[in-house]
Amino acid sequence: MALDYKKAGVDIAAGEALVDWLKSESQGSQPHQERLVSGIGGFAALFRAQFPEMKKPCLVSATDGVGTKLKLAVEFDRYEGIGQDLVAMCVNDLICCGARPLFFLDYYAVGQLDLNRAKVFLSGLRNACVESDCALIGGETAEMPGVYQGKDFDCAGFAVGVVDEDKVLGAHRVQEGDVLVGVPSSGFHSNGYSLLRQVFVEDRSEWVDELLKPTALYVKALHEVLSVSDQVHAVAHITGGGMDNLLRVLPDGFSAILRPWDIPKPFKVVQERAQLSQEQLLKTFNCGVGMILVVSPSQASAIHQSLRRSGFSSFDLGEVVASPGQEKQWQL
Template sequence: MDYKSAGVNIDTAEELVSWLQENQDDATHKELRVEGIGGFASLFRLPSGMKNPCIVSCTDGVGTKLKLAFEFKDYESVGVDLVAMCVNDMATVGAQPLFFLDYFSIGKLELDIAKPFLAGVMKACRESHCLLIGGETAEMPGFYPKGEFDCAGFAVGVVDGSEAWGKNRVKEGDRLYGIRSSGFHSNGYSLIRKIFEKDIGEHIDVLKRPTRLYVKPVLDLLKDRVEIHAAAHITGGGFDNVGRVIPKGLGWKVPKFEFPEIYREVKSRTGLDDRKILKTFNCGFGFILIAPEDSRQSIEKAFGEIHDFGLIAKSASEERLDWGNW
């Protein structure tokens, strides 16, 4: 008996590492990379030129959206999702992503699953100006059903601490600008899969659509020195996430708006009221910026279509969000 007969094929793992090395991004942050994929540790230089450089770290997963990837064999999309969930969080403080690491665990390492997944990871990293610098591929026989896997992502970036976005910058009179999502992104899929269980194939193009990446437009705003005070990534918990970047003494009255068609379908099938839908899903807006009104034109230039969600106002309530309109 040996390791291979127990279910772990080191040769396959080495083949995957070689494939990653051959296909890795040689352009992004080339001047900062010291040692990358294949070693025990990856080395990376910090960029220069910041007065108060602060390391920013984020970690996340894809959740039960993976079940759709298994059923419909679309592994690249969830690779994009994994990166997006991390780097979009990072974008909320106005940070520049530097590098990304992934953890991929599977019962039997199958290259026709791992390669498309990692191709999605690399694709999203390139789009987010972030380097896939390392990771872990764990072959765990007997732990997962055949063809299924789990994954986690870890992103590291940098921001000048004196310029980082956050609720300490938010002021009365700031406006909230909603940036469109590509769909459900990577949240709420335990419920979504139940809602569409009987006809999931009819809606699969929408349901498996990868998470929109917001990093490049954010980097454009930073490059142009556009004044942004805070941002929220609308993930699990829906619009309640906005309250996390509004300081005490201020609040936001969430205005009425029309849900995109797929969310209206969710409401119809579940009987959930609007407020619960808003507290569960992104409802068509995956990212919300809080900024002075003077920044609107620059935000539109960077992101394209945006939605004006009204004003930050004084509030004596402990609750940052006023749901009275709903």
């Protein structure tokens, strides 16, 4: 029997059709359009990197995926939020440095390319890029029969942003007495799903809306905060590992004292079903806190107001304390 690439499971025409569709959808409507020299469809994408408003422009990069949340998307044939998940996991990391996103690339791998599913995924991804003021300039669609079975797929994202080096946020700015401002998550975001799929194995259909809520996009809200206050010292994106992510923005010799907050019901259901201790829960999931801002106490009120104007509630989550000679930690 004669064979060709399509019979072997790779439909080049379908891949080209997907690229053409995405190019037409994105034509002339990209963030940073004036910086795009070339974009989707070429061997590489070109972006003008001129930042005269910055003294020492520093490029910032981040990459991430969506993890086993993809298994639920496949199981329920719901892909509309996965593209946003992918963008959010990357650009929310960029903002932790104080960077503003510039451009984004994606990697989408399947066993067999289904144009409708791919378009739903990419539409969500593109919309999330627009919401985050980030140009979608390229990517890779890989059709790999034999590697992925049935409708299984994987995706990865790559984001690049820029920040003035003198304004980089991080542990080096954090001081004793700084206030921790918690910004709510939209749900489980994109972490902990290997456990969640087991916890809800008997009633996933009843929980699917909650489980597939897309990850919140914080970029615009946090850039608004940074525009009104220069007293944001650090930002922690609460992803896999839960509250332990806060330790990444604490300098040696300092710890965080957290105040109790109202943990949303879905997390409490997981705690009960999985028989997790409070510490295990807080070290696995975001528990309703998507971002933590470490700020000067004098600016906490103004920062809460700015977040409200951007559509986010917020609350005082605790404070930074000196702990000389001790390993940095958080305590509730």
